[in-house]
Amino acid sequence: MNAAIAKVTAPKGPKPRDIQTEARESAAQRVRHLGRVRASGTVMFWDWTRVGGQRRLFKLLAVGQGGITGVEKVWLNDTLVSRSGEAVTTSPYNGRVSVRWRSGFGDELSGGAFATLQAGFGVWTAQHRLDGVGTILGEFDAVKGEDVAEVYSGGDPDITALIRGDRCYRPADGTYAWSDNLAIQLRDVFTHPLYGPLALDDIDNTSFIQAQLDCDDELPKRGGGTVKRYSGGGSYSLSEPVVDVARRISDASAGQIYITTEGKIGFRVGKWRAPNHTIREEHIVALDIGPGSGEFERVTTLIPKYVAPEIDWQETTADAWEDAAAIALYGESAEKELDVPWVQHHGQGRRLAKIKLAKLNPSWRATIKLRFWGLLLLEEETVRLHLPELGLSNAPAWVDSFAFDADGDEGVVTVNLIAADPASFNWTAAEEGILQAHRRPSAMKPPSGRAGDLFARCHDQ
Incomplete structure (x- = not known):
């Protein structure tokens, strides 16, 4: 059941690893990039010719629909290479490989208009435009047979680049x-x-x-x-x-x-903003309130999955974020991943996990039917609930859902509320944690709660 739910709720769309793989298909998807992204592209042209007596391979990649605004780094296979202008200067490719790019907009609207490509192949003409597409052209000089294993052991290297995406x-x-x-x-x-x-x-x-x-x-x-x-x-x-x-x-x-x-x-965006309105007894027609989560619904540990610039823009997991209060009350639950592929900072992934856990483990939930006064909550993200007889004194809450029914027998507005924790948006530098790839594995610690009891019994046996 958990696997099925994870599959349904996981972010859809291309994964970072898919974007970093050269595509060789005639009907490839048009992919657009925003922000910084490490990406490869779809091979639009691949062929050998002679340039000044030297055999040279030309490989043209359509990288980004809408264009790209810059190429900051280049990898050949998984080797980050240095460049002087367009020429690669990292061994063993130095003097043998060059990498060029066109933005796909402005003066470079035609992403396919590389002068060296047009000069080398009569079949690639000015009509092969690739308008509005950011492109990268790799040029690879042939080497002697005894050098092939060192320079091109797996054939022509796959090209990926850290690009600044479309405007x-x-x-x-x-x-x-x-x-x-x-x-x-x-x-x-x-x-x-x-x-x-x-x-x-x-x-x-x-x-x-x-x-x-x-x-x-x-x-x-x-x-x-x-x-x-x-x-x-x-x-x-x-x-x-x-x-x-x-x-x-x-x-x-x-x-x-x-x-x-x-x-x-x-x-x-996620940021604590004080409520503008307070629900009081005189506004309520019907109330159903109870614990924030059931015994089998609790999540006490989230592991953000994000893209890490520190490890060449690969997907990895951040330091787990634990809800210490929930663990103290209920014991540890199974860890769950928080898939945030658009995130590129370890601390940001942890902040998101902290906010998410606060909403997954509220102290209470409520479904409230309100009079017409409830229409004030249509755009609101938070509200206060003031019911002193239930121990709730101006208690902050998230408006999880809002519904309106003009013909409702019991109130015309129904809101689902989740107890809010304003402190979940507080942040210190120490909470950022350490990127997993840069830290030593921690020693195994026994779980707490019921799981801890089972752990101890198994250990004794």
């Missing part, structure tokens, strides 16, 4: 600029003139501007300095549902996409 659309002035801000990226996915499904009037601009500012909040990081609250990057296929893309970006910022009272789409 994001800025609706305020109609311009385009690269960004790793998640709110800017989400608005671009929604409203880009070529790739977005929504019109500008569909978007609540005020909420997106605030979300953009919240993403840029400076938080302390391990070792000193600061880091942005939420940033990142990722890739998506133009054929996948926009809701799946939006979810990956939203998950990377603990965000919420919602409908405003004007029928527009709003967005806010």
Whole structure:
């Protein structure tokens, strides 16, 4: 059951490892990149010719639909190589390999218009344009037979590059600029003139501007300095549902996409904001309140799965985040992964796990039917619940869901509330943890609670 649920709820779309693999197929997906991404591409041309008496292989990759704004690093197979201009200077490729790229927009709109490729092959003409596609061209000189095993042991090397992806659309002035801000990226996915499904009037601009500012909040990081609250990057296929893309970006910022009272789409990122309203006894028609989670629903440990720049932009798991209060009450449960492929910082992955666990293990949940007063909660993310007879004195809560039924017999508004923990958004540099790949394995510790008792008995036997 857990495996099935994980499969259904896991972020859809291309995985980072898929993006970093050369595709050799005639009907490959068109993939767009935002922020920084390590990517390969689809092979559009591959052939040998002679250039000045030297046999040379030309390999052209279509890397990013919409274009790419920069190539910061290049790997041949899994070797990070240095370059002087376009020439690779790392052994054994030095003097034998060059890597060029075209952005796919502006003066380089035609991603296929490489002069060396057109000069070397009459079949590759000016009509082979690849307009609006960011491309990379690898050129590999042939070597003597005795050197093949050293230089090209597996054939021509796969090319991957750390790229700066497509520019994001800025609706305020109609311009385009690269960004790793998640709110800017989400608005671009929604409203880009070529790739977005929504019109500008569909978007609540005020909420997106605030979300953009919240993403840029400076938080302390391990070792000193600061880091942005939420940033990142990722890739998506133009054929996948926009809701799946939006979810990956939203998950990377603990965000919420919602409908405003004007029928527009709003967005806010995970950050504690004090409630604007308080539910009191006189507002309530019916109330059902109970424990935050059942015995078999508790999750006490989350392991964020993200993309780590420190290990060549590969997917890895961050330091686990444990809900110490829940473990003290109930004992440890099985660890679960929090898949956030758009996240590219260890501390950000841990912050998201801390916020997520606070919502998975609330002290109470409630379903409340309200009078028309409840319409005030339509756009709200939080509310206070003031019922002193139940021990709740202005208790903060998340508005988990909202429903309206004008013909309802018991209240017209129904809200599901989750007890909120404002402290789950507090953050210190020490909480960032250490990247798993850079730390020694910790000694095994016995679990607590019932699992600990079983562990002890098994150990004794």
